[in-house]
Amino acid sequence: MSASLIVENLSKTFGSTLAIDQASFSVPENSFVSIVGPSGCGKSTLLRIAAGLVRASSGRINLRGQEVTGPIRDVGMVFQAPVLLPWRTTLDNILFVAEMGGLRAADYEGRARELMALAGLSGFEESRPFELSGGMQQRAAICRAMLLKPSLILMDEPFGALDVITRERMGFALQTLWEESRNTVLFVTHSITEAVLLSDIVVVMSPRPGRIHDIVEIDLPRSRTTATLRDPRFVAFAARVREGIEAGETEY
């Protein structure tokens, strides 16, 4: 598998605070990679640097052989909040990225409707965001990120604002969407279960300064279900990720 995104010796300082210390990892083409760690470990900053929205202090980021120096174009982004425009219908919100890219929205309407169906949003095409539940809004945001089949999708704790039950359902909904598209995904979360369940690779980070402590390859078969959660191998992977986080916290 060729690497889509390569992060090399990346550091970031804010003033005199070292936020990320010498992070290196790569995201293979068409794989799902999670960065997991407690808050303050710089994982969201890392994601913003990968998108070219924030500049690294040192180190390099390569996306498909191109060095990232400014906001990259061929990328989908999902934030913690749905970030839907209140004056647009759900369908038009998903088509928003096509319009921003200077493309004809009508050409992507079919794909948008397909994605909405996969995300369980059929029948809500003409609804405004305020008519949707929090989980539905976030699913619409994921559909929007996948619309243009970007070479990379970045997700910054997309389920962080949802309740636990909705959150688990959203994980499986995301898996369904991802298996259809097989986009390269870099997913930031502080949930170990979520990271192990969804990912091919889990990058474990610890805080102050943000360091990578472990990179775990999760070779559990897909599609993963609630039964996967009880698989001894799943439990072992989750334990290893937890150890990585705890090792980083006891170090100082």
Added chain:
Amino acid sequence: MADTSSLLARFRPLLFLAALLLFWEIGVPLLGIPGYVLPLPSAIATRFMETASIQLQGLAVTGMTTLVGLALALVFGVLLALAVIYVPVLRSLVMPLLAAFNSIPKIAVAPLFVIWFGLGVESKIILAFLLALFPVFVNSLTGLGEIEADVIDLSTLAGGSRWRIFTKVRLMNAVPYITDALKVAFPLALVGSIVGEFIGGNSGIGHLILFGQFNMDTPLVFAALVSITVFTTLGIGAVSLFERMALTWRPSQRRR
């Protein structure tokens, strides 16, 4: 039954107004207040009908200067807000100046505009424009400028140019702020027009009011007030109607 009660709720303000007018019509003579101080509603209505064509002519002049002033305020208020948003240097240069300018009572400098722009419609339009400018500018600044950082990031990553972000995000976000500003700016522009007419000129509702005062024709003054009240109500009503039709997504316009 529900229909009758909702109908009643709808017409309650009108009924209240009718009761007030009735009280005025019957109560004022009992208190012995003469008609040239406070004319009866019936006298005002009669005078209004008698002077209908003059009222209409006056309203055409005043309405024109008000609407032109308001339109200018809309264009320049939005442009000024855009300049301040896109050219950060301007913010530090223009904002203190504008704040100082806004603290000058424009009415007090109105005679100056008559000297500069004459007794014609120009001085009225400029006064209406200046009074309406500030609310439009301030609200445009908020509506166009206060976009969540995530929305800008999302748009940028999707390849959005400045122009596309402006038309599809900033402008759309600003529409409700601007309609709100118009509801405030509309009566202000009217004040500008009428004060302009008070100071100099020989037409418009302001002139009609002065004429009524000069002749102790109090019913005429009141009739003129009725004219501009109807005009303002229609103007603000038009803005509200637009909001109800086009801004259905706003919390205040949502039907639950």
